[in-house]
Amino acid sequence: MTAINLGAPLSWRNAEGCSLEMLKNLQGNILKGHGRSHVACVFIGFGDPRQARHLLRTLAERFVTSALSQLRSSDARRKGCATDGDFCHIALSLSGYEAINCQAPAGLDYMGRLRVGPDYAEHAAGTTEINDVPSEWEQAFRDPDNPIHALILAAAPDACSRGSLTRRLIDLVHDNGARVLHIQHGQQLRNRRGSAIEHFGYADSISQPLMLQEDIDALAGDYRRTLWEPAAPLNTVLVQDPWAPERVRSTCFGSYLVFRKLEQNVRSFKEREFELADNLGLHGDDRERAGALVMGRFKDGTPVTLSSRAWSDRHDADKINDFDYEQDYAGTRCPRHAHIRKMNPRDGRMDRLVRRGIPYEDKMRLLPPDETPLAGNTRDFQRRVAPLLPERDVGLLFMAYNSSLETQFRRFQHEWGNDPFKPRGQPGIDPIIGSLDPDMIRAPVNRLARNTSYPGMPQDIFLQWNSNAAVALNCEFSGHVTMKGGEYFFSPSLPFLTDLIE
Numbered sequence: 001m002t003a004i005n006l007g008a009p010l011s012w013r014n015a016e017g018c019s020l021e022m023l024k025n026l027q028g029n030i031l032k033g034h035g036r037s038h039v040a041c042v043f044i045g046f047g048d049p050r051q052a053r054h055l056l057r058t059l060a061e062r063f064v065t066s067a068l069s070q071l072r073s074s075d076a077r078r079k080g081c082a083t084d085g086d087f088c089h090i091a092l093s094l095s096g097y098e099a100i101n102c103q104a105p106a107g108l109d110y111m112g113r114l115r116v117g118p119d120y121a122e123h124a125a126g127t128t129e130i131n132d133v134p135s136e137w138e139q140a141f142r143d144p145d146n147p148i149h150a151l152i153l154a155a156a157p158d159a160c161s162r163g164s165l166t167r168r169l170i171d172l173v174h175d176n177g178a179r180v181l182h183i184q185h186g187q188q189l190r191n192r193r194g195s196a197i198e199h200f201g202y203a204d205s206i207s208q209p210l211m212l213q214e215d216i217d218a219l220a221g222d223y224r225r226t227l228w229e230p231a232a233p234l235n236t237v238l239v240q241d242p243w244a245p246e247r248v249r250s251t252c253f254g255s256y257l258v259f260r261k262l263e264q265n266v267r268s269f270k271e272r273e274f275e276l277a278d279n280l281g282l283h284g285d286d287r288e289r290a291g292a293l294v295m296g297r298f299k300d301g302t303p304v305t306l307s308s309r310a311w312s313d314r315h316d317a318d319k320i321n322d323f324d325y326e327q328d329y330a331g332t333r334c335p336r337h338a339h340i341r342k343m344n345p346r347d348g349r350m351d352r353l354v355r356r357g358i359p360y361e362d363k364m365r366l367l368p369p370d371e372t373p374l375a376g377n378t379r380d381f382q383r384r385v386a387p388l389l390p391e392r393d394v395g396l397l398f399m400a401y402n403s404s405l406e407t408q409f410r411r412f413q414h415e416w417g418n419d420p421f422k423p424r425g426q427p428g429i430d431p432i433i434g435s436l437d438p439d440m441i442r443a444p445v446n447r448l449a450r451n452t453s454y455p456g457m458p459q460d461i462f463l464q465w466n467s468n469a470a471v472a473l474n475c476e477f478s479g480h481v482t483m484k485g486g487e488y489f490f491s492p493s494l495p496f497l498t499d500l501i502e
C-alpha cells in the first residue's frame with residue numbers, strides 16, 4: 001500500500017490504499033468544513049469512566065461522520081442526488097482524556113495547562129498566557145467542579161433537524177451517566193448576495209488553506225494562484241492519533257481543535273468605524289473604507305490592498321484571494337495591523353490556520369448585519385442607528401483545527417494578534433482580536449504610558465489610500481470582541497473511539 005503523503009494536499013476522489021483508509025478513519029470537518037448552516041455545540045462532562053467509554057464508542061458508531069462520507073455526501077448533494085443530512089463530530093479535552101483514563105495527546109497538555117481549571121487558582125495574575133481573563137468567562141467554561149470533557153459538534157441544514165439531532169444526542173449522553181454542561185447554538189449568517197458573513201457584516205471564510213486537490217483545481221479561471229498559493233499540506237491539521245489501535249494506527253489521524261466563544265459588540269464597533277471615517281475625512285462611498293482599513297477587506301470581500309472602494313459591480317468579491325502585500329509594504333493601502341494582514345502577511349511565511357467558525361446569536365438581532373441603516377452624522381448615528389445594534393449576545397464561535405496549538409493557534413492569537421510590535425515595527429495590536437496583557441491595562445502607571453509612549457493600542461493609518469503623504473495617528477481600534485470562554489480539544493480518529501473498551 002502506498003504511504004500517506006502528509007506533506008502535500010490529497011485528491012480524495014483518487015485516494016486508494018492507505019490514503020483511502022485514512023479518510024475513512026478521520027472525522028469530517030477537519031480537511032473541509034461540513035457546510036451545514038445550523039450547529040449545536042454540546043459540551044459534556046463524563047461520569048463513570050467505563051460508561052464514558054461506552055458513550056464515546058456508541059457516538060462514533062451511530063453518529064460521527066467520517067471525512068470520506070462527508071466528502072461523498074456533499075458531492076452527491078452538488079450533483080443534485082441528495083440533500084445535506086446531519087453531521088456529527090467529537091473532540092476530547094485534556095480533562096476528558098483523563099476522565100476516560102487515557103493519556104492525552106501531548107499538544108493538549110501544553111495548552112490545557114494554560115486554561116482555567118485547577119491551575120487557574122495558582123495563576124497569580126488571573127490571566128492566561130495568551131491574555132485571556134477566565135474570571136470574566138461564562139460560568140460553563142470556567143467551572144472547576146464541572147470541567148468540560150468533550151464537545152459534540154452537531155450540525156444540520158436547518159434548525160428543526162438540528163433540534164431533533166441534539167435531542168437524540170442528549171438522550172444518549174444521559175443514558176450513559178454523563179451530563180450536558182452547556183449547549184451553544186450557532187447559525188450561518190448570509191448577506192443579500194449569499195456570502196457567508198460575520199456579525200460586523202463582513203464576508204468571512206474566504207481565505208482558507210485548501211488541503212484537497214479537488215478544491216485547488218476548482219480555482220480555475222478568475223481565481224488564479226499567481227500571487228498567493230492557497231494549497232496547504234495535510235500536516236497543516238493532521239497529526240497521528242497516538243492512541244489509535246496499533247493494527248491501524250498508521251492510517252489514523254486527528255487534529256487539535258480550539259473553540260472560543262467571541263462576543264462581538266456590534267454597536268461599539270460600528271460607532272468606532274463611523275468615527276474613524278470622520279477622522280480620516282472620508283465622504284460618500286469612501287466612508288466604507290474605514291472598516292476595510294481595520295479588517296483588510298471591504299464588507300463584500302474586496303481586499304483593500306487592491307482597491308480603495310468595494311467592487312460592488314463584481315458579484316464574486318467574496319472569492320478574491322490571489323493577492324499579496326508586496327506592492328504595499330508600508331501599508332498605505334492595507335494597514336499592516338489590519339486583521340487579515342496580521343493573520344496572514346502573505347510574505348512566504350508558512351504558518352496557516354484552518355478556521356471552521358460560525359456566528360452565534362444568543363439573543364436575536366433587531367436587524368440582520370447587512371441591513372444597518374446609513375447615518376448622516378454622528379448625532380444621527382447615535383440617535384437612529386446605534387439603538388438597533390447589539391452590544392452583546394452575538395458573536396463568533398471561533399473554531400480552528402491545528403497540527404500544533406503552540407505554533408498555530410497560539411502564535412496567531414498571541415504572538416501576532418496581541419503583539420503591537422509585529423510584524424516588524426509598531427503596527428499596533430490586531431483591531432479585531434488583539435488584546436494586551438490585562439494587568440498592563442489595569443495598572444494606572446501603564447494606562448498613562450499607553451496614552452503617551454506605549455504603542456500598544458493606537459494603530460496609525462495613512463490618510464490617503466496609496467499615499468504616504470500624511471498619517472492619522474492613534475486611530476485606536478480595539479476592544480469590540482470579548483472572549484466569553486473556550487476550551488482546547490483533540491478530535492481523535494474513529495478507530496480510537498470505536499475501539500474503546502469498558
Ligand code: HEM
Pocket residue numbers: 198199200202203204205206207208262263264295297339340341343344353355395396398409412413417432433481
Ligand atoms: C469575532 C472575531 C473575528 C472576526 C469578526 C473575524 C473576521 C474575519 C474576517 C471578516 C476575515 C476575512 C475573510 C477571509 O479572508 O477569510 C477574517 C480572516 C481571517 N481571520 Fe478572522 N475574525 C475573528 C477572529 C479570528 C481569530 C480569533 C483568528 C485567529 C486566532 C482569526 C484568524 C483569521 C485568519 C487566519 C484569516 C484569514 C486571513 C487571510 O488568509 O488573508 N480570526 N477574519
